[in-house]
């Protein structure tokens with residue numbers, strides 16, 4: 661096996677760590693006793709600072725979702741460790757909110773009851789929680805749709821309701837797995853703007869998986885490009901573009917240069933990278 665190249669890192673180390681992924685290994689079992697298992701991640705290291713917006717990019721199958729699931733505590737590491745807010749991850753927790761490409765909403769509950777689902781599961785169902793749930797829905801621009809059911813909401817509105825559902829738990833870390841991948845171009849831009857506003861207001865730490873180089877360069881403080889088979893961090897690149905970033909940002913020469921650098925890292929095979 662080709663030894664993985666050292667990730668070329670131009671990232672700063674400012675601020676305390678919100679997330680530390682240390683030498684993580686994840687192996688999936690083969691289907692039968694004879695078939696080889698799949699080494700999805702090996703020796704994976706990543707540090708994300710408090711309040712940082714990190715975008716994770718890589719070829720299909722390189723282990724992005726696996727990494728997010730491990731950080732979320734939905735699966736266990738086979739080696740190394742993951743530390744969130746100073747505590748080792750041993751399972752899911754309210755300190756980590758997860759958003760997927762398909763918004764996870766119960767179709768039989770209104771937007772308000774969907775948002776209240778988490779607090780009610782923790783037996784917190786007083787007036788204070790209800791007020792906070794309404795406030796969350798207002799924060800995501802759904803103040804007039806609190807009593808609407810998911811099928812009565814547009815795609816973007818459903819995404820925002822799912823945001824509110826996660827935000828009510830006051831997560832320190834937001835894990836997003838291609839959240840806008842299935843949206844049309846206009847709704848996608850609206851959701852990116854919404855997310856950046858929310859992030860700048862709340863200063864939540866975000867790990868955001870995307871296939872879209874432009875989206876990563878526009879949203880992230882830093883982009884981590886992964887190699888596949890097994891997944892490791894190849895390039896970590898600070899995106900020092902001024903904020904707030906808008907559509908005009910995407911027209912600057914610096915933005916084009918950053919996109920080229922990310923694309924070149926994505927297109928480099930692990931063997932080529934190892935020879936550098």
Ligand SMILES: Nc1ncnc2c1ncn2[C@@H]1O[C@H](COP(=O)(O)OP(=O)(O)OP(=O)(O)O)[C@@H](O)[C@H]1O
Nearest residue numbers: 688689698700718719720721722723724725726727
């Ligand atoms: N539950 C599982 N059992 C067996 N193999 C798995 C399982 N989950 C993922 N894998 C394998 O682990 C590797 C990484 O998968 P993962 O879904 O994390 O990749 P990804 O980078 O998120 O891909 P994509 O960009 O296509 O969503 C793949 O080879 C996949 O087949």
